[in-house]
Amino acid sequence: MAKKPDYPFERLDYGETKEVVPGIHWIRMPLPFALNHVNLWLISDGDGWTIIDTGYNTEETREIWESVFADLLDRKPINRVIVTHFHPDHVSLAGWLIEKWDIPLWMTYSEWMQAQLNRFGGPTADIDARMKFYTEHGMEQSGIDGYRKTRPDFSKIILPLPTGFRRMVDAEKFVIGDHNWQVITGGGHSPEHAALWCEDRNVLISGDQVLPRISTNISLQCNEPDGDPLRLYLDSLEKFRHLPKDVFVLPSHDRPFYGLHARIDALGEHHAERLDAAVEACEKPKTARELIPHLFRRELDQHQLGFAIGEAMAHANYLVTDGRLSKSRGDDGIIRFSQV
Template sequence: MTQRIPPPAADDLTFPYPDPPPPGAVAAVAPGVLWLRMPLPFALDHINLWVLEDGDGWTLVDTGIATDATRALWDQVLAGPLAGRPVRRLICTHFHPDHMGLSGWLTRRLDVPLWAPLGEWAFGRQLAAMSDATFTSLCHALYRPAGCAPDDLALVETRGNVYRRRVTPHPYALTRLMDGQVLPIGAHDWRVVVGHGHAPEHAGLWCRDLGLLISGDQVLPRISPNVSVWPTEPTADPLSLFLDSLTRWRALLPDDLLVLPSHGLPFRGLHARLEVLSHHHDARLDETEAECRAAPLSAAAMLPRLFKRALDDHQFFFALGETLAHLHHLEARGRLRRIMGTDGVTRFAATG
């Protein structure tokens, strides 16, 4: 097991805006940059959205999930604090339903284009078009060998394709965002910085002039972004991609930025937070390897050793995906090997 350098303290962050705007309202965090919040029906109960002054209009960043409550709040915001100026475009950082869920509804309602990374748009459209039967068959193909119990597999049938129910149909066309691209928005330039691991091509937006980073889910102040193996890419090693992105963002981005995350509060202390996230996964990887050294374990058997709190159905599959991500990463690094049992369950054993 590698000797780790102690991580910086989580308290190295500062939070200049401790009070989020109430539903249907906005708060300014910088000249021409507005913050609004939408509710989410999960334990993580909110998402932060951003509005950028764009000449005589607005650019919106992310949408919220496709619920009647979110639509009603958008109606309130558009008729209230954003009234009198046209929306010019919608930018979506990635395909997850709380970020792209209302992309179709908003772009049609406002007659504006969607701007997003091609991989995020394509993945979202593909997933939204998948039938419940097709999606559940992919889930069984991943979760049975992972060692899931019959009750857990029954949840797959009950849930079906949850993504499709949390989005409106995405637009058929988009303007593509790419890493390094510079977007003139109003009086300022915003550079696209792509991260991987949490989503295929997650777009962050960096404004050097304003000292701001819209980080989406790639960097959050108090929780670690979910990094999971999902049924649509069952052999993936997303944790390698995520850790590489943390290293690249730390080398590229100044430490003094005000970070505007999708969950939690705006904060300062970007480099410290990137280090904490990296060390968090170092510790999880060491813990996973140690458990597999004692005895070969399936992902389902490993899950309660890594996630010791009670999990609801939504959290269970996120935790299972993240457990698989750590196992796959250790296998790719030669620290674990997989053993296929006669019961059809894959278990992982330490190599050293």
């Protein structure tokens, strides 16, 4: 059994805040999904504050932000918004915060671009293209209908972003308040996710790249059918290995924790087991849809089924790259994976 992460803090209520490191405050915001919360961070920054991630665009989140502005911030302004990646629970209120405070938005280039593409109905936001892709990978009609019904329209949820932004690049160092922070980018979950590492304080804001309990969703996307996001993800986990063993990790979901290296090991083992299970299951040709019960033991709701087929395709493509599975399209137009 993998070692449990060491959590120094109890869970917060929605909207509650806690100073987890001097000058770094944790806020837990609600999400309208099975994964019901996201963590955001407020860092004391000279005469104001830097915000890391923005929460999901709902009335409730905006109300919580208003009360945070009124109570927590010592009447100091927000100086800057940093967004780890383009997913709506992280970026969707960036436009609102930026307009309110007239401040810059910091993101990596790919994440900013991907957020803009999704807002304007680009390829990965095209639900018909996505459903065609799922159908080719064996998703049944009830799964398609369920996904269409439960999937929010991200073009409406992500508020307009400013036309300009400040690009963050991998390994870049910059100052927040009195401390240096460094950008550590990673792929697989999103194209150029930015984690932030503060050596002075031995703190890592890991975003969605390293979570203490659930494994980060790694999905193949319809705009890149031969992509290998799981390899990108596992490779980028290695970039955290050089951090100190006792680094304090501030993740986007669950609670702040110690035990980064054990968690990286456990994630590697978790995916290796799933990869082996997928190879075994493909003794007879299988679609990605048919792989899902071999990779996920628990019941999945319709929204989660979309994540699950994305994960199944990602694992299968990894194995195709490694030469352990082959991928072919049948006369019925359906894509199946078989042992080589």
